[in-house]
Amino acid sequence: MQTPDDGARARRPEPGTADTVVLDVDGTLVDSVYHHVWAWQHAFAEVGVDVPLWQVHRAIGMGGDRLVAAVAGDAVERGVGDRLREVHDEAYERVVRTVRPLPGAEDLVTTLLEQGWRVGVASSGTREQTATALELLPDAHRLDAVVAGPDVDTTKPAADIARLCVERAGGSAGLLVGDTVWDVRTAGALGGACLGVLTGGFSEAELLDAGAFAVVGSAEDVPAALHDLAPHHRGAVTPSTREVPRA
Structure with missing residues (x-):
C-alpha cells in the first residue's frame, strides 16, 4: 500500500x-469504519480490482481522492477512480442507517x-x-x-x-x-x-x-x-x- x-x-x-x-x-x-470497508470492497469488486479487506481497512481515514491510489495504485486511480468513489458512496448509502x-x-x-x-x-x-x-x-x-x-x-x-x-x-x-x-x-x-x-x-x-x-x-x-x-x-x-x- x-x-x-x-x-x-x-x-x-x-x-x-x-x-x-x-x-x-x-x-x-x-x-462506521467497517461499513466503509465493506462499501469499498463492493466498489473494487464492481470494477474487477482485487484489493484485500485488511488493506482497505488500513486506508480508511484518507479521503476517497487518496484511498484508491493508496490501495490499488495510480493506474487504477487514473482509470476508474471516479467510478470507484461513485460505487462506494452508493453502497455506503445502503448500510448507513445501521451506523x-x-x-x-x-x-x-x-x-x-x-x-x-x-x-x-x-x-x-x-x-x-x-x-x-x-x-x-x-x-x-x-x-x-x-x-x-x-x-x-x-x-x-x-x-x-x-x-x-x-x-x-x-x-x-x-x-x-x-x-x-x-x-x-x-x-x-x-x-x-x-x-x-x-x-x-x-x-x-x-x-x-x-x-x-x-x-x-x-x-x-x-x-x-x-x-x-x-x-x-x-x-x-x-x-x-x-x-x-x-x-
Missing part, C-alpha cells in the same frame, strides 16, 4: 497552545465546549455522509465548524481539512482527535498534536508510533485526556448562541 506523507510528525501539546479541538467522524464519533454513535460521542461536543474549547469536525467523507453521521449526535448543532472532504483540494493526511476547520471555528491552533494514523499524520502536517482513540481498529502502539501524544479507549475518555490542556473554562454555551456552519 502506498502511504502518503504530508508533513512533520505530530508534536506533544502544551497547555494553552491550542484553542480548537478538531474531531474526526468515522471511527471516532460514529461506528450508531460510539460511546461518549453523543455529549462530547457539549463537554468540550464547557472546558473552553472551540469544537469542529473534519471528515474526509462527503458532505452528505458527514451530515448523516452528525444527525446521530444530539449536540452536533453546537459545533463551531463542520468541514467535509469536498471543502478542500486534498484530504487527510494533508493538513488542509484540519486547517480549514480551525479557521471556520474562529480558532488559531488545532488539536486533533482521531482513530487512525492518518489523523495523526494530519496533525503533524498541521503542526499540531493528536489524541488517538481505539474505536477505529488501529492499535495503541500504532497510534503512538505515528505520533499521537496519548491514546484513549473511546470518545467518552476524551474530555478527561484534554482537560488540563484546555485554553480556559468558559462555561456552558447555549444552543442559541451557536449556529453550525454546515458543510
Whole structure:
C-alpha cells in the first residue's frame, strides 16, 4: 500500500497552545469504519480490482481522492477512480442507517465546549455522509465548524481539512482527535498534536508510533485526556448562541 506523507510528525501539546479541538467522524464519533470497508470492497469488486479487506481497512481515514491510489495504485486511480468513489458512496448509502454513535460521542461536543474549547469536525467523507453521521449526535448543532472532504483540494493526511476547520471555528491552533494514523499524520502536517482513540481498529502502539501524544479507549475518555490542556473554562454555551456552519 502506498502511504502518503504530508508533513512533520505530530508534536506533544502544551497547555494553552491550542484553542480548537478538531474531531474526526468515522471511527471516532460514529461506528462506521467497517461499513466503509465493506462499501469499498463492493466498489473494487464492481470494477474487477482485487484489493484485500485488511488493506482497505488500513486506508480508511484518507479521503476517497487518496484511498484508491493508496490501495490499488495510480493506474487504477487514473482509470476508474471516479467510478470507484461513485460505487462506494452508493453502497455506503445502503448500510448507513445501521451506523450508531460510539460511546461518549453523543455529549462530547457539549463537554468540550464547557472546558473552553472551540469544537469542529473534519471528515474526509462527503458532505452528505458527514451530515448523516452528525444527525446521530444530539449536540452536533453546537459545533463551531463542520468541514467535509469536498471543502478542500486534498484530504487527510494533508493538513488542509484540519486547517480549514480551525479557521471556520474562529480558532488559531488545532488539536486533533482521531482513530487512525492518518489523523495523526494530519496533525503533524498541521503542526499540531493528536489524541488517538481505539474505536477505529488501529492499535495503541500504532497510534503512538505515528505520533499521537496519548491514546484513549473511546470518545467518552476524551474530555478527561484534554482537560488540563484546555485554553480556559468558559462555561456552558447555549444552543442559541451557536449556529453550525454546515458543510
